[in-house]
Amino acid sequence: xxxxxxxxxxxxxxxxxxxxxxxxxxxxxxxxxxxxxxxxxxxxxxxxxxxxxxxxxxxxxxxxxxxxxxxxxxxxxxxxxxxxxxxxxxxxxxxxxxxxxxxxxxxxxxxxxxxxxxxxxxxxxxxxxxxxxxxxxxxxxxxxxxxxxxxxxxxxxxxxxxxxxxxxxxxxxxxxxxxxxxxxxxxxxxxxxxxxxxxxxxxxxxxxxxxxxxxxxxxxxxxxxxxxxxxxxxxxxxxxxxxxxxxxxxxxxxxxxxxxxxxxxxxxxxxxxxxxxxxxxxxxxxxxxxxxxxxxxxxxxxxxxxxxxxxxxxxxxxxxxxxxxxxxxxxxxxxxxxxxxxxxxxxxxxxxxxxxxxxxxxxxxxxxxxxxxxxxxxxxxxxxxxxxxxxxxxxxxxxxxxxxxxxxxxxxxxxxxxxxxxxxxxxxxxxxxxxxxxxxxxxxxxxxxxxxxxxxxxxxxxxxxxxxxxxxxxxxxxxxxxxxxxxxxxxxxxxxxxxxxxxxxxxxxxxxxxxxxxxxxxxxxxxxxxxxxxxxxxxxxxxxxxxxxxxxxxxxxxxxxxxxxxxxxxxxxxxxxxxxxxxxxxxxxxxxxxxxxxxxxxxxxxxxxxxxxxxxxxxxxxxxxxxxxxxxxxxxxxxxxxxxxxxxxxxxxxxxxxxxxxxxxxxxxxxxxxxxxxxxxxxxxxxxxxxxxxxxxxxxxxxxxxxxxxxxxxxxxxxxxxxxxxxxxxxxxxxxxxxxxxxxxxxxxxxxxxxxxxxxxxxxxxxxxxxxxxxxxxxxxxxxxxxxxxxxxxxxxxxxxxxxxxxxxxxxxxxxxxxxxxxxxx
RNA sequence: GCCCUCGUAGCCCAAUGGCAGAGGCAAGCGGCUUAAACCCGCUCCAGUAUGGGUUCGAGUCCCAUCGAGGGCACCA
Numbered sequence: 002x003x004x005x006x007x008x009x010x011x012x013x014x015x016x017x018x019x020x021x022x023x024x025x026x027x028x029x030x031x032x033x034x035x036x037x038x039x040x041x042x043x044x045x046x047x048x049x050x051x052x053x054x055x056x057x058x059x060x061x062x063x064x065x066x067x068x069x070x071x072x073x074x075x076x077x078x079x080x081x082x083x084x085x086x087x088x089x090x091x092x093x094x095x096x097x098x099x100x101x102x103x104x105x106x107x108x109x110x111x112x113x114x115x116x117x118x119x120x121x122x123x124x125x126x127x128x129x130x131x132x133x134x135x136x137x138x139x140x141x142x143x144x145x146x147x148x149x150x151x152x153x154x155x156x157x158x159x160x161x162x163x164x165x166x167x168x169x170x171x172x173x174x175x176x177x178x179x180x181x182x183x184x185x186x187x188x189x190x191x192x193x194x195x196x197x198x199x200x201x202x203x204x205x206x207x208x209x210x211x212x213x214x215x216x217x218x219x220x221x222x223x224x225x226x227x228x229x230x231x232x233x234x235x236x237x238x239x240x241x242x243x244x245x246x247x248x249x250x251x252x253x254x255x256x257x258x259x260x261x262x263x264x265x266x267x268x269x270x271x272x273x274x275x276x277x278x279x280x281x282x283x284x285x286x287x288x289x290x291x292x293x294x295x296x297x298x299x300x301x302x303x304x305x306x307x308x309x310x311x312x313x314x315x316x317x318x319x320x321x322x323x324x325x326x327x328x329x330x331x332x333x334x335x336x337x338x339x340x341x342x343x344x345x346x347x348x349x350x351x352x353x354x355x356x357x358x359x360x361x362x363x364x365x366x367x368x369x370x371x372x373x374x375x376x377x378x379x380x381x382x383x384x385x386x387x388x389x390x391x392x393x394x395x396x397x398x399x400x401x402x403x404x405x406x407x408x409x410x411x412x413x414x415x416x417x418x419x420x421x422x423x424x425x426x427x428x429x430x431x432x433x434x435x436x437x438x439x440x441x442x443x444x445x446x447x448x449x450x451x452x453x454x455x456x457x458x459x460x461x462x463x464x465x466x467x468x469x470x471x472x473x474x475x476x477x478x479x480x481x482x483x484x485x486x487x488x489x490x491x492x493x494x495x496x497x498x499x500x501x502x503x504x505x506x507x508x509x510x511x512x513x514x515x516x517x518x519x520x521x522x523x524x525x526x527x528x529x530x531x532x533x534x535x536x537x538x539x540x541x542x543x544x545x546x547x548x549x550x551x552x553x554x555x556x557x558x559x560x561x562x563x564x565x566x567x568x569x570x571x572x573x574x575x576x577x578x579x580x581x582x583x584x585x586x587x588x589x590x591x592x593x594x595x596x597x598x599x600x601x602x603x604x605x606x607x608x609x610x611x612x613x614x615x616x617x618x619x620x621x622x623x624x625x626x627x628x629x630x631x632x633x634x635x636x637x638x639x640x641x642x643x644x645x646x647x648x649x650x651x652x653x654x655x656x657x658x659x660x661x662x663x664x665x666x667x668x669x670x671x672x673x674x675x676x677x678x679x680x681x682x683x684x685x686x687x688x689x690x691x692x693x694x695x696x697x698x699x700x701x702x703x704x705x706x707x708x709x710x711x712x713x714x715x716x717x718x719x720x721x722x723x724x725x726x727x728x729x730x731x732x733x734x735x736x737x738x739x740x741x742x743x744x745x746x747x748x749x750x751x752x753x754x755x756x757x758x759x760x761x762x763x764x765x766x767x768x769x770x771x772x773x774x775x776x777x778x779x780x781x782x783x784x785x786x787x788x789x790x791x792x793x794x795x796x797x798x799x800x801x802x803x804x805x806x807x808x809x810x811x812x813x814x815x816x817x818x819x820x821x822x823x824x825x826x827x
Numbered sequence: 828g829c830c831c832u833c834g835u836a837g838c839c840c841a842a843u844g845g846c847a848g849a850g851g852c853a854a855g856c857g858g859c860u861u862a863a864a865c866c867c868g869c870u871c872c873a874g875u876a877u878g879g880g881u882u883c884g885a886g887u888c889c890c891a892u893c894g895a896g897g898g899c900a901c902c903a
C-alpha cells in the first residue's frame with residue numbers, strides 16, 4: 002500500500018481504508034437495530050426481497066440493495082424506527098444441482114454461500130438489522146412451513162388429487178402453472194409435458210375473488226404493470242352454467258358459457274379430448290378407435306405446440322348427440338383439444354357465428370353456422386370472422402329483439418327458473434401444486450398409512466427434519482430421493498401404530514418465501530411462526546423492493562398466505578405489502594449479463610477498483626430505479642470523483658461545531674433548505690437519481706460559497722456541508738461517515754437526522770416573472786412573490802421592452818399567472 | 828392479433844400545462860503544474876420520433892403513424 006502518493010491521499014480518501022476504519026465501528030454501534038424495547042420512534046417496515054445463495058452477490062444484487070438502502074436509510078434519517086431485515090431463500094434446485102454435478106453436499110454448499118453473501122452485504126454497507134436474519138433451510142424456519150401446511154390441511158385448503166400435471170423432463174419434477182412460461186420450464190427452458198400424478202395442492206382458488214378485489218388497496222402504490230399481470234393471471238370470468246341432456250346418458254352434462262344469449266346459435270358440442278367425460282362418451286361410440294388414436298396424438302404434443310393459437314383445429318366426432326335445452330335440437334358431440342379439461346366443466350356448447358374458435362372448428366368440419374345476433378357486421382358464414390360485439394338478438398324465439406346484455410339477463414333467469422342453468426364464475430387461476438420430487442426442500446408433514454390413509458404429523462413432532470444427503474441418490478429420476486432414505490421414510494402411523502411411510506416429496510420453495518416477511522418480526526421465536534403482537538406492530542410492510550420477475554408467482558402466493566394468516570386470526574392486515582418498487586435489471590450493452598455472452602461484469606472487481614460508495618452511487622444515479630441500468634452507460638469513476646469533491650468540503654469548513662446556522666449567509670441557507678426539501682420529495686417519489694443530482698447541486702453550492710462566496714467560516718457553509726453528509730449517507734455511507742467525523746461529529750451520520758427544513762427559507766422574497774407576448778418571452782421583471790394579479794399585469798404592460806414590442810398593436814387578452822408569468826395575447 | 832409503457836443535446840437523464848436543463852458522462856478552452864495527471868473555473872451542444880388537434884400557452888393533454896420495450900394470447 003506504499004504506492005499511494007501522499008498527494009492523492011489529500012485529495013480523496015482511499016475506499017479500502019474507509020472500509021477498514023468504519024465497518025468495526027458500525028458493527029459495534031449497530032445503528033440499524035430495530036428491536037429495542039424502549040425505542041419510541043414510529044415504526045416503519047422496509048423490506049428487500051431476500052436472495053437465493055447461489056454464489057457471491059452480483060451486479061443485480063448491488064443495484065437492488067443500493068435502492069432498498071436509500072429508502073431504509075432515508076426513513077431512519079426522518080426519525081423512524083426502521084425494520085430492514087435480510088435473510089436467505091436457501092432451499093432450491095441449484096444446491097442440488099451443485100451436489101449432482103460437483104459432488105458437493107447441498108447443505109454445505111448453501112451455508113458456505115450464505116456466509117460469503119453475508120460478508121459482502123456487510124462490506125456493501127447495507128443497513129440491515131443483523132439481529133433478524135433468517136435462513137429458510139434451517140429446521141427452525143421450515144418447521145413453520147410444515148405448521149402452515151397442517152393448518153391449511155385442517156381447513157381443507159391443502160389436499161391431494163390425481164390430475165394431469167406439468168412435468169419437466171429435464172428437472173424430473175412437476176411444476177406449478179406459474180412456473181411454466183410459454184410451454185417451457187421456467188428454470189431450464191425445456192418443453193413441459195403432461196403427466197397424470199397424485200400431488201398436493203393448496204386451494205388458492207378459494208381466494209381468487211379476494212386476491213382480485215383486494216388489489217383495489219394497491220392501486221397507485223404498486224406498479225400498474227404488476228397489478229395488470231396479477232389480474233390477467235387470476236382472470237375472473239362471469240357467465241352461466243347450462244345443463245345439456247346427452248342421448249343415451251342418464252345424467253345431463255353441464256357447460257360453462259359467458260354467452261348464454263347465443264344459446265339458440267349452438268350448432269355443435271365439444272368436450273375436451275383429455276377429459277374423463279370424453280373417454281366415457283367415446284367408450285360406447287363407434288368412433289372409439291379413432292378417438293383413442295386422436296387422444297394419443299394429443300398427449301404426445303407438448304404444451305408449446307398446443308399453445309400455438311394459429312394451429313388448425315382438430316377433433317373427432319364421437320357419434321353422440323347433446324340436446325339444446327332451449328329448442329330441443331340435436332347437437333353433434335366432438336372431442337377436441339381446443340377445449341381445456343381443467344377449465345369450467347371441460348365441455349362447451351359451440352356457437353360458431355359468435356365465437357372465433359368455434360367458427361374455425363365449424364369450417365374445418367363443415368358444421369352449420371347460425372347467426373343469432375345482428376351486430377351490423379358481415380355474415381360470419383361468408384367472412385370466416387365471428388361477430389363477438391354487441392347487437393340485437395334474432396332467430397332466438399323469446400329473445401328476439403333484445404340487446405345482448407338484456408338477453409343474457411333474461412335467458413339466465415329463464416334457465417334458472419326451469420332448473421336448467423345457473424349463474425357461474427370461473428377463474429383462469431388454478432390451485433397451487435406444491436409437491437416436488439426433489440431433495441433440498443421442506444418435507445411434507447404427512448404420513449401415509451395403509452389403514453388410516455393420510456395422517457398429518459402431530460404438531461408436537463414438528464419439524465420433520467430433512468435427512469442428511471449422504472447415501473442418497475439426488476439425481477432426478479421422477480420420484481423423490483427421500484423415498485430411498487429408509488430410516489427416515491419408514492415410521493409408525495401416529496394413529497394406529499402400524500408401519501407406515503412418510504410422504505417423500507418436498508414443498509415448492511415458493512412456500513418458504515410466502516410468509517418470510519412475517520417471520521422477520523420475531524425470527525427466533527420457537528413457539529409459533531411469528532409473534533402476533535410484533536406482527537401487529539410492524540405489518541404491513543410499508544415498502545417492498547424487488548425485481549419484477551416475481552410479479553406473479555411470489556407476490557400472488559405471499560398475498561394468499563397473508564389472507565390465510567388473517568383468516569386464522571394471526572394478523573390484522575389482508576395485504577402484506579403497502580408499497581412496491583420494482584427495480585430494473587443491470588444489463589451490459591443492452592442485453593442481460595451472463596458468462597456465456599461474455600459480457601459479465603464482476604461486482605467484486607468493480608468494488609475493488611472504485612470502492613463501495615462509488616458503485617452504490619453510480620447505480621442509484623444511473624437513471625430511474627424502475628429502468629434497466631446499462632453498465633456501459635454508468636461511470637463509477639465519475640461518481641468517485643464527485644465523492645472526493647464532496648469529501649474535500651468537509652476539510653474546508655472552519656465554522657465551529659454547533660454554531661447557530663441562523664447567523665449564516667441567507668442566500669446559501671435558502672439553497673441548502675430548498676435542495677434538502679427537494680431531495681426528500683425525490684426520494685419519497687422514487688426519483689433517487691434526482692435526489693443524487695440534488696446532492697451534486699448542494700456540493701457545487703458549498704464549493705462556490707467557500708471559494709468565492711461567504712467563505713469557509715460562515716455558519717451557513719457548515720449547515721450546507723453537514724447536509725451534504727446527511728444526504729450522501731443514503732447513497733455513499735463510508736464517505737458520509739468520514740465527512741461527518743471531519744466535521745467534528747461522532748458516528749453515526751446515519752442517525753444524524755434529516756435537516757429540519759425551515760419553510761421560511763423555502764419561499765423567496767422576490768421572483769423573476771416572465772412576460773410573454775403570444776407565448777414568446779419578451780421580458781423578465783423581478784417582482785415580490787405576493788404581488789396581486791392586477792398589479793403584475795400593470796407592471797408587465799408598463800415594461801419598456803413590452804411597450805416597444807407592442808407598439809400600436811391591440812391587446813386581445815392578458816393571462817396572468819401571479820407571480821410567475823404574464824402572457825399578452827395580441 | 829389484443830393491451831400497456833416509453834421516444835428530450837454525441838451519451839445517461841431532469842423539467843405541478845407556463846423561460847426546454849437539475850445533475851452527470853464525453854468533448855473543447857483557460858487556471859494550477861518544469862510537465863502530465865489530479866484539482867478549480869468556463870464553454871459548446873437539442874426545440875422534445877413524425878403528422879394533426881385542444882389551449883392564451885404543449886416535451887407534458889387528445890388522435891394517428893413510425894420505432895423500442897414489456898405483458899397477454901384457444902380459459903368458452
